[in-house]
Each structure stands twice: as structure tokens, then as C-alpha cells.
Ligand SMILES: *[C@@H]1O[C@H](CO)[C@@H](O)[C@H](O)[C@H]1NC(C)=O
């Protein structure tokens with residue numbers, strides 16, 4: 303299905319062909335009307351997936367746009383429609399999935415700079431269809447050379463707020479490294495669309511507006527943030543135009559001079575100066591020393607699929623693998639169905655959270671024992687024997703030792719190209735607007751990733767001791783919940799999934815994975831399905847009850863709630879949670895064919911229909927080639 307017919311990519315065509323504008327506009331309105339109707343049907347559950355719609359591109363009023371697209375050629379599912387479209391435009395130029403990823407990431411860093419950007423870090427999984435190799439690019443922030451275990455002892459809030467909370471940014475270095483290996487298009491090509499958005503202005507989407515309103519005080523307190531998000535002292539609202547000219551200039555320098563501009567040049571020098579003036583400890587030496595870790599992706603066999611993801615300091619791949627191994631040890635896929643399946647999932651999540659706090663950066667701490675446990679089916683079986691179908695237990699039962707990492711924010715996208723190369727990338731500045739500081743001369747939002755470390759003297763909300771594996775050391779990377787995954791079946795690409803939302807990411811990605819790959823739900827339903835979350839302490843199941851920006855209401859069914867309450871869970875409604883983007887490739891129709899042709903032809907890369915879903919909980923939408 304050629305979904306975005308006029309959908310997303312006419313954003314660019316509009317500008318190239320002004321003469322067609324009115325004509326296209328009329329058609330847009332008609333299609334927007336159709337899309338509202340289709341979405342209405344989706345809400346009432348009458349049709350599954352295949353929602354095709356076209357909307358306004360934030361040109362004035364915000365209309366319901368397609369949150370799912372299909373294509374044979376290539377897709378991008380980001381949490382902002384403009385960035386999905388910019389990614390897809392790179393695929394249309396013949397770009398590799400990595401080319402599209404660089405352009406998409408830069409765009410998200412401009413239009414959703416509260417969540418990610420070149421002042422932050424990322425995890426990126428890249429699968430090459432020709433070599434069947436899957437790599438992990440770890441461009442997570444590192445602790446600066448001047449950082450120390452006790453640096454926040456006298457001022458615990460400085461770990462989260464202000465320039466001292468900043469880790470050494472890795473985003474640009476990671477994108478560049480992946481591009482050097484896989485890229486086909488010139489480096490500067492990726493920057494043009496985002497430079498334009500930053501310098502000529504972009505329309506503030508509702509999700510950004512929501513975060514601006516939430517962070518009003520911090521924005522008004524910081525000269526850099528104020529200049530961009532509250533020009534003249536007036537906070538921007540949805541539909542307003544936002545300018546970040548300095549960020550546009552920084553991107554221009556990096557486009558022309560390469561990552562050196564950031565890591566050993568004018569952008570870096572300006573950034574370091576601003577950070578130090580705001581009380582931070584970042585130096586040029588930190589930037590010059592920053593190294594991306596490139597490894598084979600960590601893989602795990604779960605429920606008949608191979609998942610490829612990040613090794614620690616991400617706890618995502620191991621977390622999902624442990625939960626799946628526990629559920630798999632029940633011996634049949636019915637075990638995860640219905641309310642009882644949900645109870646078992648919640649219990650498995652509680653065990654996972656308890657053990658994952660033993661993880662940390664493997665370059666600094668020995669975590670082999672915990673890594674093998676989290677991957678071990680027999681360990682999972684032991685945990686499963688502690689799960690009872692008719693009750694839940696107090697938090698202590700799960701043998702926690704350390705306080706939980708409560709990370710935040712972030713942005714996730716998935717990309718598949720015509721050759722079935724794939725990218726799964728999660729990128730972050732940690733809290734919304736990071737540490738609450740924007741470097742005025744570079745337009746860059748400073749991450750507060752130091753907040754993801756634990757420190758010996760901190761008092762955490764769960765009143766547990768801090769996790770020693772995650773203490774600060776210079777150059778060390780803090781633990782993370784980010785879970786970008788690429789999923790294969792029989793050596794063919796089956797899907798790309800990941801999410802944003804800190805500690806809620808692993809539960810959300812797990813539920814979407816189960817819904818689609820195990821329970822067989824259509825991709826859109828798999829993402830839309832109401833989710834549950836748990837944080838171990840307090841001993842409360844949080845269930846979704848929210849109305850999305852586009853009006854879709856998502857709420858756990860009363861039947862499920864009653865069941866969970868009946869066996870002793872304490873429940874609490876939440877409106878937020880994690881945001882998940884999902885891309886799947888339909889292997890069903892083509893797999894038999896593929897097997898035959900693989901024998902005969904030796905090529906054998908299946909090219910099934912790709913379906914891309916951007917979570918309706920945020921105002922993103924996917925784009926297709
Ligand atoms: C930084 O730039 C200088 C020249 O300006 C060069 O000599 C040096 O090798 C660069 N350092 C790194 C780590 O790239």
C-alpha cells in the first residue's frame with residue numbers, strides 16, 4: 303500500500319511547487335477528513351491497522367495524521383512526523399538506513415530538543431542485510447575527566463539540575479561513526495533540513511508545548527532556554543514558531559567541518575565556555591577524548607525470535623530477555639494471554655528490576671555473573687517458580703538490593719530501507735530539557751545524564767542503598783533503560799522496536815513485543831494496547847488511563863483491573879508512561895518463497911511489506927518511501 307501518497311512527503315513538494323499548493327491543500331483537507339473518520343473507526347475497534355491519513359503538517363491547526371504506514375520500499379517511524387519524513391527523503395535519494403538515521407536524529411534534536419540532541423547521547427543498533435551482521439553503537443555520555451564518585455555529596459540536586467549534571471555528549475560521534483561504516487550520501491546532506499528548521503523556524507507541536515509548559519520555571523530561569531522557548535519572556539505554545547538560530551549555526555559547522563567542529567573545534571570551544579560559565583566541569587580534553595563504543599550487538603533468543611540490542615550499560619536487552627525467558631519457561635504461548643498473562647508479566651518485571659540494578663558499565667565493573675543470569679533459561683525458570691498465579695508479594699520478596707535507576711525523557715525511532723538494512727536508535731538528554739541549561743552561543747541543550755549514575759550518599763525515593771556498580775568514575779557510562787532492538791526470525795528482519803520514557807521503557811517495549819510477535823496482534827493494536835508498569839517500590843501496578851493528543855482514549859479494561867485487584871495487586875492510574883515506535887516486516891507471505899529462492903539464488907533477503915507505527919500517545923507519525 304502506498305500509504306503516504308500525499309501524506310508526509312508533500313511537505314517538501316509544497317515548497318518546490320508553489321503552484322500546486324491550493325490544489326494540494328484542498329486534497330489534504332479531504333484526506334484529513336477521511337483520516338479522522340478512519341481513526342474514529344480504529345478507536346471503535348472496527349478495523350485494524352491500515353489507517354491511512356493525511357494532515358496539516360502543523361500548518362496552523364493540528365489534524366489527525368496517519369500513525370501507521372505501509373511500504374514495500376522503506377519506512378521511518380519517529381516520534382515526530384517531520385523527522386520521519388526527513389528520514390524517508392534520505393531513503394528516496396538511495397540512502398542506507400543509517401543515512402536516514404543521521405538525518406532523522408538531527409531533526410528530532412531540533413524539533414524535540416527537550417528530549418534529545420547533539421548535546422546528548424544515544425544507543426544505535428544497525429543491521430546490515432547483506433552481511434547479516436548487527437552492530438551496536440554506544441554513544442552514551444561519559445562522566446567528564448574531572449568527575450568523581452563524591453562530586454554531588456554536598457549538593458545532591460546538582461546531579462540532576464544545572465551544568466554540573468552534564469555528561470560528555472556522544473550523539474554526533476556515534477552518528478558519524480555509523481555513517482563512516484554504512485553511509486552512502488554525503489555527510490552534509492543530512493544537515494540541510496534540520497538547519498532550515500532551526501534557522502527559519504519550526505512549528506511547536508503539542509508534545510513540545512506540553513513540556514514547555516511543564517518546565518516553565520526552569521525555562522524562564524535559564525537565559526539560553528528562555529531565548530529559544532520563551533522569546534521576550536513569553537512561553538511558546540502549540541502552533542507557535544520556534545527559532546534556534548545558534549543551533550542552526552552549530553549544525554552548519556558540523557555539516558561542513560565534520561564532527562571535529564564539535565569535538566575539537568569552534569562549536570566545542572563555545573560549548574565548553576558556556577558550560578563552564580554555568581558551573582560545569584566539561585573541558586576540550588573531555589570532548590577530544592570521547593570515544594564511541596562499537597561492538598557486535600548483544601543477541602538473545604526469545605520465543606522463536608532473535609533480538610539484537612545494546613549490551614550494558616543498557617539494561618534493556620538483558621531486561622527484556624530475562625522477562626521473556628521467565629514467560630517462555632511456562633512452556634506455551636497461552637501463558638502470556640489475558641489477565642493471568644498480564645499478572646505473570648508484572649511479576650516477571652518485578653524480578654527483572656530487582657536484578658538489573660547489579661549492572662553497570664562493563665569497562666569499569668565486573669558484571670559477567672549478572673549478564674549470564676539474565677540470559678539464562680534455567681535462571682529464569684527458578685524465578686518463574688517463585689511466581690504464583692493467585693497472588694503477588696511485597697517488594698522485599700523480589701530480593702532487591704539497590705535503589706532503582708529512574709531515568710527519563712528520550713526519543714526513539716526505527717528505520718528499514720529498500721535492502722532491508724535496519725536501524726533502531728534511542729537518543730536522549732535524560733530529563734526534559736536535560737539539566738535545564740541551553741548553551742546560548744551554540745543553541746545546544748545540555749544533557750543531565752550524570753543523574754543516571756548512583757552516588758554513595760544519595761537518598762533515593764525507594765530508600766534502598768545506591769547501586770555500587772553504577773557509581774561515578776571519569777569516562778564511565780551510566781546505566782540506562784534505553785532498549786533499541788532489531789528482531790530477526792530465521793535470519794530475516796522481522797521488526798524494529800524501541801521506546802522512550804526512562805524506567806518505563808523496558809515494560810513498554812516488552813508489552814509491544816509480546817502483543818505483536820507472540821500474541822499476533824496487528825502492529826497498530828500492539829502499540830495502542832493499554833500497558834501496565836511497575837517500579838518495584840512502591841509495590842503498585844500503574845495502569846494506563848490516558849487520552850492521547852489525537853483524541854484516542856487508552857485505558858486498561860475493567861476486567862483486567864478487577865482480576866489484578868482480586869489477586870492482591872494495588873493499582874494506580876497513570877496518564878503518562880513510555881512511547882513506543884514499531885516497524886514490522888511481514889514475513890508470512892514471503893518466507894516460503896524466500897526459502898526456495900535462498901536455496902536457488904543465494905541472495906534470499908526477504909522483502910515483505912513493512913508496516914511502521916508511531917505511538918499515538920505522542921504526536922509523531924511515520925513516513926514511507
Ligand atoms: C585537534 O585539532 C588539532 C588541530 O587543530 C589537531 O592537531 C589534533 O590532532 C586534533 N585532535 C584530535 C583528537 O582530533
Ligand SMILES: *[C@@H]1O[C@H](CO)[C@@H](O)[C@H](O)[C@H]1NC(C)=O
Pocket residue numbers: 847848849857875
Ligand atoms: C480515567 O481518566 C478519565 C479522564 O480521562 C477520568 O474521567 C476517569 O475517572 C479515569 N478513570 C479511572 C479509573 O481513573
